[in-house]
Amino acid sequence: MQYEDFLAHMQVCIEQMAAPRYQVQFHSVIKNNDVEQNGVVLMKEGERVSPTVYVNTYYERYLQGESIPKLSKEIVELRIHTVQEHSLEEVADxxxxxxxxxxxxxxxxxxxxxxxxxxxxxxxxxxxxxxxxxxxxxxxxxxxxxxxxxxxxxxxxxxxxxxxxxxxxxxxxxLFPSSIRTMEEVLQELFIEELSPSIITEEVIEDVKQEIAAQAEFVHSMYILSNLNNINGASALLYPNVIENFSNQIQSNIYILPSSIHEVILVPFQEEIDKSQLIQMVSEVNETQVAAEEVLSSNIYYYDRMCKEIMLEE
Structure with a gap:
């Protein structure tokens, strides 16, 4: 079933389940990077605002074998029990x-x-x-x-x-304090998260550390800048003195690679670093690893300690 047909069937199914308590409205929303997503709003009589439930990911689940009635029921129940209702009314008040x-x-x-x-x-x-x-x-x-x-x-x-x-x-x-961690720390955390809790021991953790350390020497000189939530953390670039203090700490100018809207990668300047390889790396990651609406940029940036300025690196 094509996506447009899926939306039509979802709307009919949700309307049948939600009526007469809710009025069902499907609409398009422009998200980050002008990515268009389809959302459904279930509005009670007398309400001024209501949360939007985005249905794009439900189509992916449908293609994997889940039924439209099951997915529709989940959306209706999510609307009924959503934790956002009180907050949205507070906004409107x-x-x-x-x-x-x-x-x-x-x-x-x-x-x-x-x-x-x-x-x-x-x-x-x-x-x-x-x-x-x-x-x-x-x-x-x-x-x-x-x-x-x-x-x-x-x-x-x-x-x-x-x-x-x-x-x-x-x-x-x-509200969203910054966080700078080494690439090794982040990779170790990701590897360990993927392991079954029953097999995680100190020996396994040490093996993971050694495996990551052996993979690429370049990883040792890379740092991840985000916030403690790891959501929209690339904005930490703007925080007063964050980049300046880090640059002074490592005594180096810095290449800044926009990993996504959630984080950036800091690479201390070295003469032997090929800027074209950094640009290529960012482009490849954007194309293969980052969702379209989470891409920040395919360019890289440079922080100069003397100028105390972040500039576009070309």
Missing amino acids: DMSLEKWKDRIVYRVVNRKSNRKRLAEIPFMQFVDLAITFHCVVRNDDNGIGSFIVTRDLMESWNLTVKGLYQFAGVNTPK
């Missing part, structure tokens, strides 16, 4: 600057790949990227909930883009 000024944060996205989204929202330019602004509704064990700041909302707050950036510059590092 009070949109004043006083309420949200301590929750304004920034994120970085690719400027060229987000032309449609950026046409509708305030943003600032940063190298080949765009800094966008969001309000955090929740940040807990159930995940991060947020909404994007539109031009209309910014104007209702009587703010400029610079004013948004000033609030976000204080809030983002506070």
Whole structure:
């Protein structure tokens, strides 16, 4: 069954299950990198807002053999029991600057790949990227909930883009503290997560460490910059003094590789490093390892300790 037919069948099935309690609305949403996703909203009478459930991943599960009635039932139950309901009503109740000024944060996205989204929202330019602004509704064990700041909302707050950036510059590092770890640490953690808990021993962990250490000497000089949530962590590039302090700590200029919107890779400058290989590596990872809506850039950046500036490396 083609995707369009799947959506039509899903809508009929969800409407049958949800009626008469909910009105079912299917719509398209432009996500990061102008990736279009289809969402379904189940709205109760009298509600002003309701969470969107995205159905693209449900199509993948359908292709793997799960039935449309089963998937539809899951969506309806997710809407009924969602933890976002209270938060969304809270958003609609009070949109004043006083309420949200301590929750304004920034994120970085690719400027060229987000032309449609950026046409509708305030943003600032940063190298080949765009800094966008969001309000955090929740940040807990159930995940991060947020909404994007539109031009209309910014104007209702009587703010400029610079004013948004000033609030976000204080809030983002506070709400999402930065984290810098070695590539070895991250790879070890990923390998161990994939192992069955029943076989994890100190000896197994040591074997994993040795295996990673033997794979590539280049890994030893690579670091991962993100935030403690590992979500939209590439924005830590903007945090005051984070790159500067790290550069001073290792006494080196730095190549910055945009791994995804969630993290970047820091590589201390060495004369023997071939920049074209770094660019090729980023392009290959974007094409094969990163979801389309999570790609940050296929360019690389360079931090100069003397200039204290991040610049596009060409």
